[in-house]
Each structure stands twice: as C-alpha cells, then as structure tokens.
Amino acid sequence: MGLIVWQLRLPRVFLGFFTGAALSLSGAVMQGVFRNPLASPYLLGVAGGATAGAAAVVVLGLRPFIPLPLAAFAGGVLAAFLVMRLSRTELGLILAGIALGSLFSALTSFLFFLAAGHRRLEEILFWTMGSLSRADWKGVGLLAPVVLFGALFLGAWARRLDALSLGEEGARFLGLEPRALRHLLLGAAVFLTASAISLTGTIGFVGLIVPHMVRLILGPGHRCLVPAAALAGGTFLVWADVFARIVLAPAELPVGVVTALVGVPFFLVLLRRAR
Amino acid sequence: MKVKVCRLHVGYDRRNVLEGVDLELKAGEILGVIGPNGAGKTTLLRAMAGALRPSFGVVYLDGKELGQLKPQEVARQIGMVAQVPSVSLDFRVRELVELGRLPHLRPPDRLGPADQSAVKRALRLTGLEELAERPISSLSGGERQRVFLALALAQEPQVLLLDEPTAHLDVRYRLEFLILVRKLVQEGLAVAMALHDLNLAAQFSDRLLLLSRGRVLAQGRPQEVLIPELLEKAFGVKALVLGHPVTGRPWVEFYLPRPNP
Secondary structure, eight states: OHHHIIIIIHHHHHHHHHHHHHHHHHHHHHHHHTTOTTOOTTTTSHHHHHHHHHHHHHHTTOTTTSOHHHHHHHHHHHHHHHHHHHOOSHHHHHHHHHHHHHHHHHHHHHHHHHTTTOTTHHHHHHHHSOOSTTOOHHHHHHHHHHHHHHHHHHHHTHHHHHHGGGHHHHHHHTTOOHHHHHHHHHHHHHHHHHHHHHHHOOOOSHHHHHHHHHHHHHOSOHHHHHHHHHHHHHHHHHHHHHHHHHTTTTSOOOHHHHHHHHHHHHHHHHHHHHO | OOEEEEEEEEEETTEEEEEEEEEEEOTTOEEEEEOSTTSSHHHHHHHHTTSSOOSEEEEEETTEEGGGSOHHHHHHHEEEEOSSOOOSSOOBHHHHHHGGGGGGOOTTOOOOHHHHHHHHHHHHHTTOGGGTTSBGGGSOHHHHHHHHHHHHHHTOOSEEEEESTTTTOOHHHHHHHHHHHHHHHHTTOEEEEEOSOHHHHHHHOSEEEEEETTEEEEEESHHHHOOHHHHHHHHSSEEEEEEOTTTOSEEEEEEOOOOOO
16 A cells, blocks of 8 residues: 555656646746747647657657657757747747647657557557656656756746746847847746656646636736746646546546646636636 | 937848937937938937947947947946837736846846835836836826836936837826926936927927938927928928927927919
C-alpha cells in the first residue's frame, strides 16, 4: 500500500502539479505577449513539434538510443525556434505558428502512415492525448526545477510583460526593446511547455483557461497573475487527474477530457459574473 | 539646450517623411508643432523620442547623439504620449502609471521609495489621486488622456513629447490639460507638442514650428509664424489672422476664396 502511494500516486500528483503549473504559466505569458486571449501554450507549434519528434524516433527505430521525452522536447523546442526565426511581427508569429503546427502534424500523420501496424504505435498516440499515467520520480525531478525556475524568472519580468500591453510603440517609449523582450518571454514559455509535455503528452485547455480564470478574479497585472496562475494551474490539473482516474474506475479517462469537462462550466460561470 | 535636431531626414521603409528638419527645444518652453495632415508632425515627435532611426541627420539630447544612447537611458529623459495611446489590459490607474518607472528599474522591477513618490507626484499633478484604484475601462476619454500623461510624467522626464494631446477632449478639458502642461513647463520641463488646432497652439506655445510636406516652413514666436502667406502656403486655403481680444495671441480663421462668377 505504502509502495503504491510512494511509487505511483505521489509522483503522479507532483507531475500533475508541475505540468499544470508549467502549462498555465506558459499560457499566461503567451496571452500577455500576443495581447490575445485566445493564445495558448501551443500557439508556436510546440505540441506538433513534440509529437513529430517522438513519432520520428519511434518510427525510425531510434527508440533504444534516444529517450522519447528528449525527442519530444527537442521537437517542440525546434518547432517554436523555427517559428520565431521565421517571423518578426506578432501576427507573423501567430501565422507561422499555425503553419508550422500544421506542417508538423502532417509530418506526424505521415509517420503514422509509415508505422501502420507498428507495435510501438501507441507510444506515439500517447503524445497526442496527454496523460499523467507515466509519472515517476525521475520525471518529477526533471520538471520541478524547470517550473520553479521558470516561475521565478517570469515573476521577475512580470512588470515588463505588463508593459507589452501598451503595444510595440508604447513599450518602446518606456525604453524597452519589444522584440527582444517578446522573444525572451516566449523562449521561457516554450521551454516550460516543451518540458511539461515531453513527459505527459499534449494536455489541452489548462494553459488556455486557467490564466483567464485567475485574471477574472485577480485582475490583469502579471505580478499577481504569474504566481497565481502557476498555483492554480497545478492544483487544477492534480484534481482533474484524480477525477479522471476515479470516475470510471478501473478505466481511466484521458485527463484532457476532464480538464475541458470541469473547466468549461466553471469558466463560463466566472465569465458571466465578470460581465 | 535639451533637444537639438539637425538636418533630420527620417521616414518609413526608405521613404523620407521629413527632409532636412532643424529645431531646438530648450528647458522651460513649449514648442508647438503645427502643419496640415501628413506634414510629418507625428514622425518628428517619434524621431525625437528615439523611436525612429534617422536616415540622415542627428537628434541630440543634451549634446549627446540620441542613437548612441541606450533606449532605457533615452526613456529616463524623454517621455512621449502618443496620439491614440492604448492599453490592451484593464489595469487600475495606479498600476498603469507605475509602468512609467520601468526606465529607472531592472527586473524584478520592484518600486523603491523614490519610485513610489514619483508615481504619487504624477497622480497628484494630473489630478488622478482619487481615481488611482479605478480600472482604466471605467474612465472617460479625458481622464484616460490624463492617465497616459501621468504615465509619462512618472518617468520623470526632462523632455515631454505630446502628439495631439487634446484631440479627444472637450473644450474645457482641452484648456485644463494645456494649463497643466504649462504648469509643468514652468518647473523646467521642455515640451514639444503637435496640435492641429492653431489657436490652441498659438495660445499655449512659446514658439511654433510650421511643417509642410516634411519641411520646416517657418519657426519662431506665434506672431512670426502665424501669418496669412505662410498659412496659405501650408494649408492651401485662405487664412485670416486677427488678434484675440482677450489673450492678445494670434487668432486664425480659414476660409475658401469666393469662386469668381
């Protein structure tokens, strides 16, 4: 019993917390940088890149040499790096993110096609449908410092993130260099997202909705929003995962289904109250 | 001399909007920048704020080339309020004004006592103390305009650039706003502001700069610049210049020449 808690449940709780925190932080930054409430952690193609990275390793038979999380992380970061290299404006980034995201998901489908009947196929599917079922202490040990450092870093730059809301010119009049600032903040967000989903696969919705929930309660200032989004995102995903595990036990729902099922109604209530 | 502009050529995508502009702006004076639409008023202010790189010519700030200074250094000395300032998030007034301290801070951008008092002073000067905790979205247009002025004042600049600061204000707020600017100038601030209302410009500026098609048509005291021949050349309509019966400043009316029968 103690072993189950220690080896299965507890790492899963921690992985859930840090993943939720990472995605929520990343979403808050994306929405701040793009001044767009629809921005999500996956805006720059990180999810597509991560899936393609994992798929490539599986299909090309590199599985024994390269750990899948590493491949997914590299794929996600590479996709976002390409997007940021390709475009200089805000709109350009969004469009390039969509374009490259599509390219990478087509690439993934192509790899699926090649791998039809492959016994490792479900390993690729894992990345398209996020889950915390592979949690172990090693993963927690990798992700925790990344998230803690990321949260501290973004907290320190929160006022500058606020200043981006004044637009390119407004930020420049305050002595900031908007393009460099944007890339720095996006880089941090990409790193957080890629780290998290390399261990869990793509979990939707947390990074899109949780920052909004926090914003509706605490206001838009990023100095409160950043730490609060991290805590709220982490807590939210832990409970969503508990729910996913017990509601149809012994079967397990994908946690992404639960985040949407639980999150949307809650979000709509908040939205109504804010009007 | 706070700001000196020499032979400035500047524009967008290699097309020059300004060609060969010279001007000087001293501490304690208001320079009114006037001219028809498209003459380059906004471009001039942007270049003076260091937001545009000249293709030729130089902008000096206290004798130093603006392009050689770090953006943050420039922002410590020059504040600018854009024509239509906007903010995409619904901050409280105080939060927004606090952003004006960024040129003086480095991450984690915590406000020290000096920063707090600069913010307080900016709020006091603009009469926003009572509104400090209100969200921006709940303010009127005139109040919002004052918030962006407070943001620039929180920078504690020595030069303030205002682009059509009164465009969206009622008559009363227009005058109040400019009287406030006048007061700041008496404390040693140097102000350059673009205004399309020539009578307001005449009333509140120490000197005027008349721009037309990217060139300086005239520069000097209001009486020297607001003369019918120059105005007709710049604006392409007939101008009548009178003396204002109360303020004694030049008072301009435009009309189209009566068509010949």
